[in-house]
Amino acid sequence: MSEFTGIPTDTGTGGNSLDTDLNAPYDKADMVWIFIAGSFVWLMVPGIGLLYSGLSRKKHALSLLWASIMTIAVVTFQWYWWGYSLVFSKTRGNGFIGTLSMFGFKDVLGAPSAVGVVPDIVFAWFQGMFAIATGILMVGGACERARLFPMMVFLFLFITIVYCPIACWTWNPEGWLAALGALDYAGGGPVHICSGHGALMYALILGKRNDPLTKSGVPKYKPHSVTSVVLGTVFTWLGWIGAFNPGSAGNTTIRAWYSAYSTNLAGSCGALTWMFIDYFRCGRKWTTVGLCSGAIAGLVGITPAAGFVPLWASVIVGIVTAAGCNFAVDLKHILRIDDGLDVYALHGVGGCIGSVLTGIFAADYINALAGVESSPIAGGWINHNYKQVGYQLAAMCASVAWTCVVTACLLLILDRIPFLRLRLRPEEEELGTDEVEIGEFTYEEDAVYIPEPIRSKSIAEAPAAIIDDKVQTGNSSSEELQSEPKTNA
Secondary structure (H helix, E strand, O other): OOOOOOOOOOOOOOOOOOOOOOOOOOOHHHHHHHHHHHHHHHHHHHHHHHHHHHHOOHHHHHHHHHHHHHHHHHHHHHHHHHHHHHHHOOEOOOOOOEOOOOHHHOOOOOOEOOOOOOEHHHHHHHHHHHHHHHHHHHHHHHOOOEOHHHHHHHHHHHHHHHHHHHHHHHHOOOOHHHHHOOOOOOOHHHHHHHHHHHHHHHHHHHOOOOOOOOOOOOOOOOOOOHHHHHHHHHHHHHHHHHHHOHHHHOOOOHHHHHHHHHHHHHHHHHHHHHHHHHHHHOOOOOOHHHHHHHHHHHHHHHOOOOOOOOHHHHHHHHHHHHHHHHHHOOHHHHHOOOOOOOHHHHHHHHHHHHHHHHHHHOOHHHHHHHHHHOOOOOOOHHHOOOOHHHHHHHHHHHHHHHHHHHHHHHHHHHHOOHHHOOEOOHHHHHHOHHHHHHOOOOOOOOOOOOOOOOOOHHHHOOOHHHHHHHHHHOOOOHHHHOOOOHHHO
16 A cells, blocks of 8 residues: 655645545545536536437438537537636636636646635536536527538637636636626526527527528427437436536535425426416417426526525526526517527526526525535525625626627638538538438438338348339238248248
8 A cells, every 4th residue: 555645735736646645635425426417417418419309300300419429529628628727727817717727637636626625637527518518508509500510610619719718707716707796506607698699699690591481580390309309308407407506516515415406496397387388378288398498498597596595496496487488489580590499598598587586596594505615605685685686697798798799700700711611501401411411310211111010031132122112102012022921931
């Protein structure tokens, strides 16, 4: 057994691992929890891809699943390359953006992280998943009409230029919003406001989808697979209650588990609210897509508030956010911006509502559930700290303005670079992103369909062209297709 004589430090790597036990300052249960929480957030990303895929048309369905895996790869590299350093390194004194002192994860090892209770390498793992989640939400604004290589380039730049500054303002202890006193437990601003308004700008710059039947306004299509929508919602909801919000406590205290229940409660109330509203707005049907959309809206609304508000306030947050997002879906028709997956309505509007409600319902005694590891807050209106809503509005407006202006400029510049043209051509869009850009399909449209099982060996070995002819012309009967008795199958 090695003898460790060194003393862990608060700077650099935290010490020389050959003579210093870098694990000594930390609670191993906290480290295990943050790692597991990060892994669950990772699972949310393909869940969002599955949700988006189900909401799209069949000829574009695979591209959205592709986008989820691509986002994991691109943003993971960006976070390693310089993302983590830009968000959580020391700032230059203005609280706007970090330095490149941790470029390429330089010295990211055993020194205390920004939250203090876990080492840098564990914290970097967890926070990287939030950047990935922001990325996959944002690219939803480009559904069914974006070229994929420019999407990858844009995603890398968006996370660097748009997400990283907002995350630094909010979560870096030296960030100007953190210093101002704005509260954001798990990403109302950096994740949802940023991704929702980024998606809105992406949809605006790309223009609406081509649809000869829609002369004005924006086209509207039915989801091609409600089953995929449900499964995507399940993965996303599980990640939210199992990691996204409770993991943001940064430790294994009661506050983490309280925020898990708060999150599930708000999501449930949001699901019911949206479903009941749709019942009266959509022909008195209990819509499954409405139920899933409401759950996502409620989860978005509680994200900035989960570790700050009482459970009874979570009910209000879920109901108000779902109702607001439901009616915000109509904004795309007013603005004539084709946000086909309603990323802006759910995440942009939902994040804003949740941020303001945090300023109203934040309670000092809920925050204090973290015990000695808590950073005291003055609370919101229920603690008679009435200026807190002002801080929340400042954070919201700053995040919206930065996201919209910088994202729009970035997209307009990229679109003028010939090989980075953002949008598919009309004929390519008609064929579908899957065929034109990927060459693979979620569903094989040309696959041979035989109306009853093949029972004989000889028909299984028959040339495909013969089978195609009989099936497509409809002239074949089961007797014609069956050349041997059933007993020989």
